[in-house]
Amino acid sequence: MVLSKESRKNKNIESLYPLSPMQGGLLFHTLYAPDSGVYIEQILLTFTDNLNADALKHSWQKIVQRHGALRTLFVWEDLEEPVQMVKKEVDLPWGYLDWQELSSTEQQQKLEAFLREDREKGFQLNQAPLMRCTLIRLENQSYKFIWSFHHILIDGWCFPIIIKEVLSYYESCNQGHRCNLLPVRPYQDYILWLQQQNQEEAEKFWRQSLQGFTHPTPLVVEKPQQQRLRHSSSYQEQQIALAQTTTKALQSLVREQHLTMATLVQAAWALLLSRYSGESEVLFGVGISGRPANLLGVEKMVGLFMNTLPLRVEVPSQAELIPWLQQLNQKQLQLQEYSYSPLVEIQQLSEIPAGVALFQSILAFENYPDISWEQWNSSLKIVKIDGLSQTNYPLSVLTGVINENLFLKISYDTSRFEAETIARMLGHLQTLLEAMVANSNIELGQLPLMTKVELDQTLVEWNDTTTDYPTDKCIHQLFEEQVQKNPNAIAVVFEEQKLTYSELNSKANQLAHYLQKFGVKPDVLVGICVERSVEMIVGLLAILKAGGAYVPLDPNYPPSRLNYMVEDAQLSVVITQQQGLSHLPETIASVICLDTDEKIISQQNQENVENKVTASNLAYLIYTSGSTGKPKGVSIPHQGVVRLVCNTNYVQLEATDRVAQVSNSSFDAATFEIWGALLNGAMVVVMSQSMLLSPPEFYNCIREKEISTLFLTTALFNQLAYSEPEIFSSLKNLLFGGEAVDARAVKKVLENRPPERLLHLYGPTENTTYSTWYRVTEVAEGAINIPIGKPISNTQVHILDSNLQPVPIGVIGELHIGGDGLAIGYHNRPELTAEKFISNPFDN
Known part of the structure; x- marks a missing residue:
């Protein structure tokens, strides 16, 4: 490690030391996408009652002085390995805005704009402090306080520690007393602890854990690639809270089976990914506190301890829930032993190709101390806390228990996911968790995923074809x-x-x-x-x-x-x-x-x-x-x-119709x-076979015989669409299907005097010719296929997984078709008939 003479002589340097594994990863991602807003954290506090703005500012400055992690900057240029430098003193950037003259609507608009600009502003990682505060007065006794910082400094565990200490300083300052908080260990002690860990043993563990896993678990429900390219990345959040009765039931299950709430949520996420991807083994990232129990005083330390590690989970559909949860719990405990391993090194030990992310989603369970701010004793009343964060992953799940409610929050890249997709995803997580406590003796494959509203839509509404x-x-x-x-x-x-x-x-x-x-x-x-x-x-x-x-x-x-x-x-x-x-x-x-x-x-x-x-x-x-x-x-x-x-x-x-008989x-x-x-x-x-092979003859026959309805195989449709796209202009009904569709051919027909109705039909022979239909009126730009549409009359169509459970919108499954068009079976093939013609699980 080499630093310039100027840096070493600088009297404002308190200490220099290496980065933690997580800090190294965050530094890389921030430098890779400096304007993306990645890992910029924003905490919003809403205060009521009289507020002493000077005392609040003084309290925050005291906090910065108390914790070296908050006075840290990062140096990497011309160094073999980056280092973090703790300044002895820094001035905390502080802003004050008065919006009392604005309406509540205008205030909300300005706040959203402020947060967006603040995030875009980001931080220069080589300049301390990597945080700033802004106090906004909304009314006489109502304030918004925005604390922005880079995640490279601290993790979520630190948040209640810092807020409680701010309130303590504020209370003392307001009353003219001196605030004597107990000293805390510096973050540097944790870095020293890291350097003493057995890296060879950790390497062996991770190599074995990831052996045979060759591709990341797909999220499946993302937007099509063409849509993603048209939008730049930006992040949004959605959140739900489970009812207190459900939360208490989950906590009761945890106590009875010696599990953790984190294990239950990880289990639900593993099940969701397995159902979405159709894979019986999934891999996703888990955020762990990273605070080693053998480091004295670690629970009060301020800094970035958390790490993101890969969790590989087998999801056998026949497995019983409780034993499976217990196995997952043990796996989580194993992970904790090697929580100090850098993710970038774990990735190199895996069989996933270089340049491909190990996982597409991360899940973090917030198990922080004293998160119920209403109980904190202070004259400064915090009535609401909101948080905005952004990772470099397309999808992050944050969860924890606040005020006796388990909350589930998903932060997602809007260029890759629709808001409706995320809302459904939250509903699926909730359904899985509720099902775990409703029947803990169930097999994994029988746990319901979809909400009652979704099931009613897919099973009833979309199949109301009578x-x-x-x-x-x-x-x-x-x-x-x-x-x-x-x-x-x-x-x-x-x-x-x-x-x-x-x-x-x-x-x-x-x-x-x-x-x-x-x-x-x-x-x-x-x-x-x-x-x-x-x-x-x-x-x-x-x-x-x-x-x-x-x-x-x-x-x-x-x-x-x-x-x-x-x-x-x-x-x-x-x-x-x-x-x-x-x-x-x-x-x-x-x-x-x-x-x-x-x-x-x-x-x-x-x-x-x-x-x-x-x-x-x-x-x-x-x-x-x-x-x-x-x-x-x-x-x-x-x-x-x-x-x-x-x-x-x-x-x-x-x-009055004239239907062409073209098919053999x-x-x-x-x-x-x-x-x-x-x-x-x-x-x-x-129509004769020879006529079909001659587009001019075919065209003349359609006109002369005044054909109104025509069905063509997709192959013949494609051929005629490219050679004679106007050949169908006089038809009332043009039906096509039977093979994969060329969307460009369909577009060509639509653009050249199309028939009155252009219908894409799909159906296996086993359900009497057609099962679904879709009226084509346009072809989306860049489309590579055409939908098969909805069931024809007196037909039911379900997309199910291997356990005959309905799959959500956007998830791949197997098509199951029923109704009055169903064949009797296969001739002289009773075994095949029994295998393929099954009883309808939704008859009731």
């Missing part, structure tokens, strides 16, 4: 009602072919009667391997009228896939055409060729067919893509389809296209 629709009717019955209403309306068109509702009904009836001769009845599976055409529509409808359930077999599928589907479905009947016979595998099923068997089919009865099918019977079996293994057959009942297309909230189809029948979007039209008296316009 609408009236014909729950007791089958697909073919509703089609027959449309035949009765308007028999001569065109039902289906393909190229030059067209059939009215009456004609379609008659043809389907004839085929249905014929199918019944092959034993087709409720829940009997019938394969249909027919290219998109009018005949395909007739075949699907006929199978349902006969009482069976159709299994679409795409003629263009590889033979191996078709063979698997035919065998897995154990088809007894397959409908096809002569040209499709070559695609079908050898099968024991009866094969009906629509073209070669046309003569015999046309001789069948044209009247509606009688069957015993109900809405709960199978309507179709459709196979998934098999991208994650073998294709799975999903069994869909009639009710699922009826709920999809009748009296829904996402689209209102009418008899093996793709479940065809369910919407075909039955959405035919069950609402509209027209199905079947």
Whole structure:
């Protein structure tokens, strides 16, 4: 260590000594961001009654003279290691403002501006003192006192010590007496104690504690990166207080189980981080007092003793609460043994990459002495104490007990968190703490996180999708009602072919009667391997009228896939055409060729067919893509389809609509296209595969056929949006979905004569085609995706964690879908059905 001759000769130097670990960290962060206001502390005291301003100023000057830590500056330039220098004497900067002439509103505005400017002013760390005081007179007997200082000098433990001593000096000065306070040990004694500790043992402890932890626990609920870049950092605080009854219950639990209140709050924070991140092991910073019990008189010393240390917590969902709390308590005690370790050195011992912060949040429990200022005996009445602070962490949790209430305060970077997010977070902490005392024999995974208001919003309000629709009717019955209403309306068109509702009904009836001769009845599976055409529509409808359930077999599928589907479905009947016979595998099923068997089919009865099918019977079996293994057959009942297309909230189809049938029948979007039209008296316009591959032809067809409603897979939507964004301008409803969305493609469509309604649909096959919908009216700047929106009618959607607990807004979870569209299960896969189709935990 080398200091200039001038510094060494300066007679105003009382002592020179190294920094504590925490001071070293604060010095680094302050020099790194000198204008950020980081670690500037502001304490606001509200005084009432007569106040002797001169006596108050004198008292504070005496406090500065009493404690060397308050006369300290820091020197680092041209030194191998920074040092702190204690001046023998300093003049405390003191300001006085009189705002008596201002209204209360103006006073509040000026106070907020003053605090902001005072924070921005900061402190020069190489100039003592690193604190200042301002007294503001609001009324005749009302004052605001602002004590600003840099956190590098002192910690929160010192606050009640200093305030009590100020009041003692003030009382003596007011009465003309001498104030004789007991001497206190200087902060330098603590620095000497630090130098005597076993650093090798501490290094071994921290290396073992952090072994295998390779990335910081994410906070998850932050603003998107694009939003953060548009705002500079500034800090706000939010605070709540738990009821006295809850606080007393927590204190009772602490006494019974030999815990600490700090452990309970740390436990709640660990649980919150685990639920937010989805990780079973979390890491966050904890503030500890750092005052060693074996340093005599340490509880009265003034200086920065606290340290921030990493706390690694396993959160196994099956663990019982009390044993887990006791383990956490032991871990906290272990931490105390090595509380002198510098965080920067601990970081280097971890496996987290250099340049990445060890943790994103810190939690400090204020367990300070004599915090109840109302009980302090003084003629100077303090009626309110407020504190403003800012760390270099995006989120800090401060907690403690004041006046028999446990308070929870969160300081957060507004460029990274919304105020609503922090308010919810405080509510989640409160819910967890209340649940701990409500049922201490609970497993961790069963502890509730969300408030009653949130649960009501997510479980009830957002899932209030019930609408009236014909729950007791089958697909073919509703089609027959449309035949009765308007028999001569065109039902289906393909190229030059067209059939009215009456004609379609008659043809389907004839085929249905014929199918019944092959034993087709409720829940009997019938394969249909027919290219998109009018005949395909007739075949699907006929199978349902006969009482069976159709299994679409795409003629263009590889033979191996078709063979698997035919065998897995154990088809007894397959409908096809002569040209499709070559695609079908050898099968024991009866094969009906629509073209070669046309003569015999046309001789069948044209009247509606009688069957015993109900809405709960199978309507179709459709196979998934098999991208994650073998294709799975999903069994869909009639009710699922009826709920999809009748009296829904996402689209209102009418008899005047013309719905394009673009999707292959093996793709479940065809369910919407075909039955959405035919069950609402509209027209199905079947489009050939070749037309879809030619944007000009496709565009002409949309215009010529006056298509009003069209569904496209996201891939095809993206392709057309970039090549022909105006192609959709004449549509009433354009629906798209099925894959990840390109937000730029959506934006392009919106900017180029968009359709009347642009809808983003999402849903797995297992919930009958669509589950959620979102009407797109704009795309936010920089957006990389489009929301999937809200549930469609008679559908419930929940985002749950691994314990089937609802997750809060902004937290990642697994999508669980229920309601009337749910499939019966997977065909011939009872184990998979039992795994994926679970009972709804929120039915009651």
